[in-house]
Amino acid sequence: MHTLLRYIHGYPVNIVEQVSGLVERNQLIPWFEQRYPTRHTIQSEKALYDYAMAIKNQYMKKTAVVSKVVYDSKIHLINHALGLNTAISRNHGGKLKAKNEIRIASVFKHAPEPLLRMLVVHELAHLREKNHDKAFYQLCCHMEPDYHQFEFDARLFMMVNELKAQQVKAQ
Incomplete structure (x- = not known):
């Protein structure tokens, strides 16, 4: 998983931890798709x-x-x-x-x-x-x-x- 976090390297630790938690709980994809339900x-x-x-x-x-x-x-x-x-x-x-x-x-x-x-x-x-x-x-x-x-x-x-x-x- 740490290779995924390269995209947010340099952001504050608390934000990286939040995103890391979403990934670990398999919630990042559903969270993102709820935030952005449509594509251009x-x-x-x-x-x-x-x-x-x-x-x-x-x-x-x-x-x-x-x-x-x-x-x-x-x-x-x-x-x-x-x-x-x-x-x-x-x-x-x-x-x-x-x-x-x-x-x-x-x-x-x-x-x-x-x-x-x-x-x-x-x-x-x-x-x-x-x-x-x-x-x-x-x-x-x-x-x-x-x-x-x-x-x-x-x-x-x-x-x-x-x-x-x-x-x-x-x-």
Whole structure:
């Protein structure tokens, strides 16, 4: 079980103990599913792009253009991340043109909408703030007031997915 707790490493001991207790009593999955009974319907990459652009246009109109927003099945495995924001510069006729791309781990294709929103907000915030500093998190909370709760819940979502996979293997 301690490998599951890697998702919440760094949180206060009392929170880790609460989550650990839910896991030990086989209650984390039902608790999570009661908290988040539905999943979002944003399945296509066009829908994901439109979703991200709606948030960007509401809160960050004057930031860099985003050329692509996609689900990526390789993110979690390779980068130990849930999303990536990349800027690619290309030379076009002596001028540098930047293309910003956002990639969301494909596991979030089946997540509750608030958790997807938190990831999109996180990656959009990187357009303005490159580092995970105070200004970055202030921007995230401006776009999503419950950002920190949803970030924690996204970690629980990853734990729930692993527990479900273990249950399938055991059958």
